[in-house]
Amino acid sequence: MFELDLRSRKPIYEQLVDKMKELIMNEVLKPDEQLPSVRQLAQQLTINPNTIQKAYRELELQGFIYSLKGKGSFVNPMDAGKDAEKIMQVKLELEKLLLEALYLGIPAEELHGLIRELDASKGGGE
Amino acid sequence: MFELDLRSRKPIYEQLVDKMKELIMNEVLKPDEQLPSVRQLAQQLTINPNTIQKAYRELELQGFIYSLKGKGSFVNPMDAGKDAEKIMQVKLELEKLLLEALYLGIPAEELHGLIRELDASKGGGE
DNA sequence: TAAGTGTACTATTATTGTTAATACAGTTAA
């Protein structure tokens, strides 16, 4: 389910966070679906449970999952856990990256097209 | 010219890279303009010259500046140093971030508007 | 009770960021 690059300079837990976010946003992982447990996933990926826990904690902070002691960790429904602060942060990051894209010579129309694509495949699954 | 947050968890050299990129892309720093020297900027910011050098090396790697031994470091003209690899990388990052923005409920129209704004202020200065 | 879950803590190692000091090579002007 997850492919990790142990040699990468990007920390393992960050790789995990990114992949999870991707799977959740693409609805591969459905709302309220249970995620593999900390120990189970650690064993499957042959890494330390603490690293998984760190990734889960970060995902919970970012509002993508919720964890219940004794039960497990679950995908947060889309409309939950969306604070204004997180939205502002994403907007700022996006502005920087869009400026860089334009600076690199990527046509504005290509960017508009990208948004249309992503927006179209958003609600409708694939 | 530069404000640093020494307490931030973001490395100093990364903060420098980001600010420099911003100044270059907004044409506050003009093409072929000479940047402050490694030692000079280090003294001004009261940080170590090695940290400046690390930032400059990264900026050169990313194609934003060029350095000449014995002469100094200079802003790379817009049409130089834009390899396809860098463009692909930015596109991938952008796709991730745009997906997250839409997932967070930011309207597609707001994103289109952001692009139009940035694109308009691109060539025309301010 | 037993086995699963998340969570917390301490300790250890490896990697990275930062500083420090020094040195070398190229440029430029006196």
Added chain:
DNA sequence: TTAACTGTATTAACAATAATAGTACACTTA
């Protein structure tokens, strides 16, 4: 040529972070 500036490289030391390891505790469920 000399002096003072440039970028660049290297080594050492320290702090912070990433990751592993081991253990423990609290909660849930069958």
